[in-house]
Amino acid sequence: xxxxxxxxxxxxxxxxxxxxxxxxxxxxxxxxxxxxxxxxxxxxxxxxxxxxxxxxxxxxxxxxxxxxxxxxxxxxxxxxxxxxxxxxxxxxxxxxxxxxxxxxxxxxxxxxxxxxxxxxxxxxxxxxxxxxxxxxxxxxxxxxxxxxxxxxxxxxxxxxxxxxxxxxxxxxxxxxxxxxxxxxxxxxxxxxxxxxxxxxxxxxxxxxxxxxxxxxxxxxxxxxxxxxxxxxxxxxxxxxxxxxxxxxxxxxxxxxxxxxxxxxxxxxxxxxxxxxxxxxxxxxxxxxxxxxxxxxxxxxxxxxxxxxxxxxxxxxxxxxxxxxxxxxxxxxxxxxxxxxxxxxxxxxxxxxxxxxxxxxxxxxxxxxxxxxxxxxxxxxxxxxxxxxxxxxxxxxxxxxxxxxxxxxxxxxxxxxxx
Amino acid sequence: xxxxxxxxxxxxxxxxxxxxxxxxxxxxxxxxxxxxxxxxxxxxxxxxxxxxxxxxxxxxxxxxxxxxxxxxxxxxxxxxxxxxxxxxxxxxxxxxxxxxxxxxxxxxxxxxxxxxxxxxxxxxxxxxxxxxxxxxxxxxxxxxxxxxxxxxxxxxxxxxxxxxxxxxxxxxxxxxxxxxxxxxxxxxxxxxxxxxxxxxxxxxxxxxxxxxxxxxxxxxxxxxx
Numbered sequence: 001x002x003x004x005x006x007x008x009x010x011x012x013x014x015x016x017x018x019x020x021x022x023x024x025x026x027x028x029x030x031x032x033x034x035x036x037x038x039x040x041x042x043x044x045x046x047x048x049x050x051x052x053x054x055x056x057x058x059x060x061x062x063x064x065x066x067x068x069x070x071x072x073x074x075x076x077x078x079x080x081x082x083x084x085x086x087x088x089x090x091x092x093x094x095x096x097x098x099x100x101x102x103x104x105x106x107x108x109x110x111x112x113x114x115x116x117x118x119x120x121x122x123x124x125x126x127x128x129x130x131x132x133x134x135x136x137x138x139x140x141x142x143x144x145x146x147x148x149x150x151x152x153x154x155x156x157x158x159x160x161x162x163x164x165x166x167x168x169x170x171x172x173x174x175x176x177x178x179x180x181x182x183x184x185x186x187x188x189x190x191x192x193x194x195x196x197x198x199x200x201x202x203x204x205x206x207x208x209x210x211x212x213x214x215x216x217x218x219x220x221x222x223x224x225x226x227x228x229x230x231x232x233x234x235x236x237x238x239x240x241x242x243x244x245x246x247x248x249x250x251x252x253x254x255x256x257x258x259x260x261x262x263x264x265x266x267x268x269x270x271x272x273x274x275x276x277x278x279x280x281x282x283x284x285x286x287x288x289x290x291x292x293x294x295x296x297x298x299x300x301x302x303x304x305x306x307x308x309x310x311x312x313x314x315x316x317x318x319x320x321x322x323x324x325x326x327x328x329x330x331x332x333x334x335x336x337x338x339x340x341x342x343x344x345x346x347x348x349x350x351x352x353x354x355x356x357x358x359x360x361x362x363x364x365x366x367x368x369x370x371x372x373x374x375x376x377x378x379x380x381x382x383x384x385x386x387x388x389x390x391x392x393x394x395x396x397x398x399x400x401x402x403x404x405x406x407x408x409x410x411x412x413x414x415x416x417x418x
Numbered sequence: 419x420x421x422x423x424x425x426x427x428x429x430x431x432x433x434x435x436x437x438x439x440x441x442x443x444x445x446x447x448x449x450x451x452x453x454x455x456x457x458x459x460x461x462x463x464x465x466x467x468x469x470x471x472x473x474x475x476x477x478x479x480x481x482x483x484x485x486x487x488x489x490x491x492x493x494x495x496x497x498x499x500x501x502x503x504x505x506x507x508x509x510x511x512x513x514x515x516x517x518x519x520x521x522x523x524x525x526x527x528x529x530x531x532x533x534x535x536x537x538x539x540x541x542x543x544x545x546x547x548x549x550x551x552x553x554x555x556x557x558x559x560x561x562x563x564x565x566x567x568x569x570x571x572x573x574x575x576x577x578x579x580x581x582x583x584x585x586x587x588x589x590x591x592x593x594x595x596x597x598x599x600x601x602x603x604x605x606x607x608x609x610x611x612x613x614x615x616x617x618x619x620x621x622x623x624x625x626x627x628x629x630x631x632x633x634x635x636x637x638x639x640x641x642x643x
Contacts, residue, residue, distance in 0.1 A: 005531060104563075288528075319516075321508050327496060
């Protein structure tokens with residue numbers, strides 16, 4: 001088959017019907033542009049919200065949960081081994097919040113190839129004292145460098161610098177807390193620990209996670225400061241947070257580490273199951289809207305090609321009479337359709353990118369997301385690949401039916417009809 | 419090389435709409451190389467139908483059609499298209515030029531499809547044919563800028579581009595006035611005499627038919643002389 005000739009004929013047919021061709025291509029352009037914009041915008045938002053969660057939740061968290069001992073004494077007794085034991089009024093056992101042998105665990109985890117980084121943490125409930133009022137809160141003692149590496153904590157510090165946490169007795173408090181207690185950077189805050197220890201900490205910054213309930217209670221200090229005012233040694237760690245190379249391995253690794261070190265472990269997926277569902281639903285919505293737009297564009301192409309075939313009956317008949325087979329004629333019309341798809345699709349990609357860039361500059365300021373200044377957009381090249389692929393696919397399918405019809409036209413009928 | 423260009427053996431065709439009707443009844447005929455044959459008959463006698471069977475475009479018939487002693491009955495769509503492209507040139511009552519292409523490109527199109535020569539050579543040959551037909555000045559015009567007679571001459575040039583074994587015409591002068599009809603006839607005559615071109619023309623113009631080498635007269639789907 002002579003593809004150059006077929007392409008040449010297709011282009012000439014298109015040029016003769018330029019206006020209709022442009023309308024058809026604009027349909028595709030619009031579909032693809034909206035598809036790209038919608039996906040970019042939706043996924044930008046998804047990423048933002050995912051980030052919000054990911055930055056607060058480690059992929060795997062190791063900790064000691066307060067719960068009843070799994071093996072009650074009666075179960076250990078040989079006398080009652082084959083009996084069904086009913087035990088009532090079990091009280092949870094406090095094994096202490098500290099992770100036993102934490103230094104060794106951290107060292108082993110850091111050597112694990114699947115783990116990006118390990119951030120130890122001390123979490124303790126406290127009372128913040130303001131005059132005679134006591135406000136309950138939580139202090140996280142963090143390893144500043146590791147926390148920054150894992151959770152980009154600096155994104156959420158609206159005032160001050162997280163490096164200042166390395167100073168002794170410094171603290172970054174939540175924005176809600178700062179507002180409630182009328183505190184600003186540079187002030188001193190008094191803290192009472194559950195054991196009754198009193199400490200005065202200097203405020204070096206204000207943090208804002210974007211979730212009011214957390215900003216009202218959470219404060220952050222360095223690991224050593226927390227250990228010091230709790231009166232604990234330097235191996236006192238309550239949480240070990242892990243970031244993995246592959247987040248999908250989290251449930252499996254959580255189980256593995258939990259068993260290996262004999263502590264509780266929770267993975268990202270379990271901790272945020274509803275959240276994943278939300279992201280998926282948003283993706284599905286944006287994909288389906290985009291695909292619907294393209295199908296509508298496909299119908300436009302189908303109509304225009306059908307009309308063109310009726311107009312060009314004579315040309316098709318003579319092409320067949322002079323030696324073009326039905327197959328050649330079919331390819332002429334498929335080529336025609338693909339040209340519309342390609343031209344419309346590429347313009348669509350460009351417009352999609354342009355629209356995305358415009359949305360990217362629209363101010364979007366909300367108190368709950370301090371680091372976001374404009375609407376978030378995801379420029380994943382994958383969407384552009386999907387867009388152009390789908391544009392070609394739709395136009396090919398839309399062109400196929402008219403093309404098959406054209407290939408079956410009986411030239412005798414047309415020529416004799418004159 | 420055999421002198422028989424076209425041969426039919428027992429061609430029978432039915433029309434099914436509105437009722438079953440025998441259009442062609444057991445037609446056996448042949449056309450020799452270099453002949454200028456006309457088929458005449460009253461409207462509805464089946465002469466055009468016969469031509470379209472011979473042209474390989476209509477494949478719904480009983481009997482056999484041989485072109486150059488090669489059986490074409492039962493060949494695939496693609497093979498038949500190739501046979502039409504290579505061996506048959508068409509001139510219809512209506513010119514059927516593609517309005518998107520120039521006159522020259524219209525003539526070249528079947529040649530480009532055949533790909534026997536390079537594009538430059540096809541263009542050269544097309545120009546030669548147009549020159550023979552006195553159309554070289556119109557080569558770069560669009561078909562809608564030409565008169566009816568000129569369009570028909572372009573269609574003849576297109577039929578000639580692949581040096582066909584036979585040229586088939588379906589009322590090629592049907593839409594033309596006397597002057598242009600004569601012109602087209604003279605071209606045909608010249609082709610047979612000077613280039614030994616085989617021609618098979620369906621016409622109801624008795625004057626036109628009278629001047630050809632052989633007349634096949636048809637009536638009610640049968641050849642009567």
